[in-house]
Amino acid sequence: MAQYSYPSIEHSIDVLLETDTAQILIEDKLLVRGRDNYRFRLAPWLSIENLVLDGQEVTARRQGQWYLVELPADDQHELKFTLRGVVPARGSQQASATGVFSSSGSDGFYLPGYDAWIPWDETGRINYRLSITVPSGQRAVATGKLVSDHNSDDGYKAEFESAVESEPPSLFAGPYQVQEKRGNGLRLRTYFHEELTPLADSYLDAADGYIRRYQQTIGDYPYHDFHIISAPIPVGLGFPNLTYVGRQVIPLPFMRTRSLAHEVLHNWWGNGIAVDYENGNWAEGLTTYLADYALAADQGAEAAQSMRIKWLRDYAALPVERDQPVKAFTSKEHQASQVIGYNKVAFIFHMLKQEIGSVAFDQGLREFWEKHINATAAWRDLQAAFEDASNRDLDWFFRQWLARAGAPRLSLGAHSVTRHEAGFRTRIEILQPVTGYRFKLPLLLATVDGNQQHEITISETLTSVEFVTPAKPLYLQADPGSDIFRRLHQNEAPPILRDVTLNATSRTLVASADDLFTQTAKRLASRLMDTQPVIESLAAAQQPGHPLLLITTNDGLAEQLELLRLERPASLPRVAYSAEVWTTRRTDGAPVLVVSAANADDLESLLRPLPHYGGQSYVLFEAGRAVNRGIWPITRGALFRDLAP
Ligand SMILES: [Zn+2]
Structure with missing residues (x-):
């Protein structure tokens, strides 16, 4: 101070x-x-x-x-x-x-x-x-x-x-009913409304586990107590040594896992060290990275990549005119600021860790914590801690990711594969039209003898790379792990429900001979679509160019897909669900959202939950419960190049 x-x-x-x-x-x-x-x-x-x-x-x-x-x-x-x-x-x-x-x-x-x-x-x-x-x-x-x-x-x-x-x-x-657990030198308490008391023990254990985890990676928990308090309003708020959570939300499974970890971690970032708001809020993104993202990473590399893809996908849906520099973010006022202040910032910490290595990254966090505990800190203090820990100048890194709005765009230029005395020579151009960004770009080169991982540094608008391999090259993919924060091309942003539901030009086709099913489908369309749904005939729905919402029965699905020249994605599990919801694109790129259900009852059971899954590419339901969901992986987009002749 x-x-x-x-x-x-x-x-x-x-x-x-x-x-x-x-x-x-x-x-x-x-x-x-x-x-x-x-x-x-x-x-x-x-x-x-x-x-x-x-x-x-x-x-x-x-x-x-x-x-x-x-x-x-x-x-x-x-x-x-x-x-x-x-x-x-x-x-x-x-x-x-x-x-x-x-x-x-x-x-x-x-x-x-x-x-x-x-x-x-x-x-x-x-x-x-x-x-x-x-x-x-x-x-x-x-x-x-x-x-x-x-x-x-x-x-x-x-x-x-x-x-x-x-x-x-x-x-x-x-x-409130108060329950207490002591451990690790701390007092943990729940202040719960009566109906929630059966959940108290599991909450206390979970909070204890998160506190121990962050103590180990960052430094001592800065308070004597931690309380979880039930709120009569639907919130999830972090305060020094406590969190205030809606009583309706407390029973939901994600609350005791991801959200609780996030709120616990705010005792370090945001409370233990307060944010110097004049220079932008670093705490939400750092907390998202070390809580929400770290929990996904615990599940494996694939889950971690899925979260990064989700962040990139959300960013791709952000209109350019609503983009803002990270330093301009102070708090979450709307979805757009969450895309920057939480997701982009978390992604920046991911890239920083790649840049300086996890040892220097963890050490930088601990130094930052020790130096600024019980005070306020700004982005420049974080930069100083990571520079110190890595013994490197990182000004270029923080400047390019914090001070300007936008993100790099990447694509592949011309390529050639020629015979070489040692086998094959592959040449390819990497294009990066937005100047002023510098980053390490991973490349995957697949050959008939297996895959090679490479990493190149991009700092120019055009970078030519060359690889000589004994085996014949099959394909090359840049950024195969989605490790670079960038603006995705439309053809590599996998469609999500929102691509159809937020678009005012979308058309809706209800394909069923059953009256009750049709009525329910129309109600569902009204719930899903951001604007009043436009119900169309099959002929109109077959017209290209418009996003489409198709609602049909499981039995009629195959026929409708054939009429519309669509295919059920091969990556969807081949199991019969009571209802399935998934996205695809028409050949002209227009997104399509397909909803099919066994009967009117199963369709009815989607009315409440389905609107909450706008960020997903597919959701599979069993008796009204979402049993599987996800976002299509980024595979063959602008950064994929087939090298086979
Ligand atoms: Zn937060």
């Missing part, structure tokens, strides 16, 4: 929350040092009932969003606030403006620190002690170390503290 010269402020906070009425009484005693005034923000739903400066009542002067209290010249002062208010009800205008809420039926209270439910100092970093009292059926929890908690007929009281500078406390309350 070098940019603020003020010593941090110590808060001593006592909160009394009446969960039935949502009334809150807050007493906050502050020790302020080395300043001639105290400037702060306060949530609009709170009023200052009383403000005492060194024993004397004073008033704070209003300056737009801010309040100001002049301080006498002495070094240290005590400011004592008494604040009162009603926590805005969920869904109210006040609640949606700030994020804070009390929930109906008192099933949850949420007071994030940034809402300024205690005076928010302009540095945004404080030390605090916080005690909170709620009625005895309720439990309250906050960020910071849990010092003690105690339940009696008078209520439940818990105390928290943060001895190191941190963001102001966030406060949560609700009719």
